[in-house]
Amino acid sequence: MIQRRISAPKIRRTAKPKKDQRLDEIHRLAAEIIHAQGYAATTLNDIGKAVGLTKAGLYHYLPSKERLLFGIMNYAMDRIQSDVIAPALAFSDPAERIRAIMASYAHLIIDDGQAITLIINEATGLTPAHQRKVAQRRRAFYEFVRETIQQLKDTGKYPVLDVTVSALSVFGVMMWLAHWYRPEGRLTRAQVVEEITELTVGRMLGVPQVAGRKGGKIHAASKR
Numbered sequence: 001m002i003q004r005r006i007s008a009p010k011i012r013r014t015a016k017p018k019k020d021q022r023l024d025e026i027h028r029l030a031a032e033i034i035h036a037q038g039y040a041a042t043t044l045n046d047i048g049k050a051v052g053l054t055k056a057g058l059y060h061y062l063p064s065k066e067r068l069l070f071g072i073m074n075y076a077m078d079r080i081q082s083d084v085i086a087p088a089l090a091f092s093d094p095a096e097r098i099r100a101i102m103a104s105y106a107h108l109i110i111d112d113g114q115a116i117t118l119i120i121n122e123a124t125g126l127t128p129a130h131q132r133k134v135a136q137r138r139r140a141f142y143e144f145v146r147e148t149i150q151q152l153k154d155t156g157k158y159p160v161l162d163v164t165v166s167a168l169s170v171f172g173v174m175m176w177l178a179h180w181y182r183p184e185g186r187l188t189r190a191q192v193v194e195e196i197t198e199l200t201v202g203r204m205l206g207v208p209q210v211a212g213r214k215g216g217k218i219h220a221a222s223k224r
Contacts, residue, residue: 022061023061023071024075025051026047026051026053026058026061026062026068027068027071027072027075027115028075028112028114028115029047029050029051030042030047030050030051030068030072031072031075031076031112031114031115031118032050032114033046033047033050034069034072034114034118034122035114035117035118038122039069039118039122039125040125042065043065044058044062044065044068047068066125066126066127066130069118069122069125069126070126070127070130070133070134072115072118073115073118073119073123073126073134074134074137075115076112076115076116076118076119077119077134077137077138077141079108079111079112079115080105080108080116080141083104083107083108084101084104084105084108084141085101085141085144087100087104088100088101088104088144088148094148094149094151094152094155095152095155095157095158095207097148098145098148098149098152098201098205098207099197099201099207099209101144101145101148102170102174102196102197102200102201103193103197105174106174106177106192106193106196106197107193109174109177109178109181110177110181110183110189110192110193113177113178113179113181114178116175116178117175117178117179119134119138120175123135142167142171145167145170145171146163146164146167149163149166149167149170149205150163152205152207158205158206158207159206160205160206166204166205169204170200170204170205173196173199173200173204174196174200177192177196
């Protein structure tokens with residue numbers, strides 16, 4: 001059977017200038033604060049104190065609170081492109097690709113779950129133009145996953161149910177991971193990734209695990 005070609009955003013792998021690295025750090029810390037306090041209750045002074053900058057110093061990187069929120073969401077989508085989509089494109093087989101996607105996405109949520117969660121919970125804090133841009137990037141990722149699931153169904157090898165329902169359900173499980181995961185919990189990070197990957201791919205999509213290809217091991221090359 002001929003596999004349909006999957007399109008995905010092109011990934012540019014260039015070293016970031018120091019200012020951009022600092023901005024990524026600000027976005028990570030700001031996401032943690034907004035996740036804990038809520039966007040409306042968080043001030044730029046709160047962010048400045050957390051990152052060791054005065055309000056004036058913070059303005060050097062971010063001209064407004066809304067621009068900060070938009071930056072966090074773009075940072076999250078950049079990580080999805082570089083850490084999830086790009087590695088998954090190496091797998092032509094949809095079964096291997098979906099397992100790689102879920103393992104990589106689980107690792108990313110464990111690393112930056114607050115930023116990923118804000119894309120869903122705080123999008124109303126953006127201007128309409130910025131909301132559209134973030135929504136377009138989210139949609140591109142969703143379609144990438146949905147098309148992979150469609151390819152699974154098209155093979156006739158796996159008991160995939162409705163493709164759209166399956167894709168939305170998989171994303172629902174992944175988004176809740178950001179809410180309940182705790183590094184001090186009973187399971188190790190690797191065990192959580194393996195459990196989530198098996199739940200979404202093995203149980204929900206009916207794709208059996210290939211010997212020697214556990215979820216975490218697929219992601220080993222890009223694991224931080």
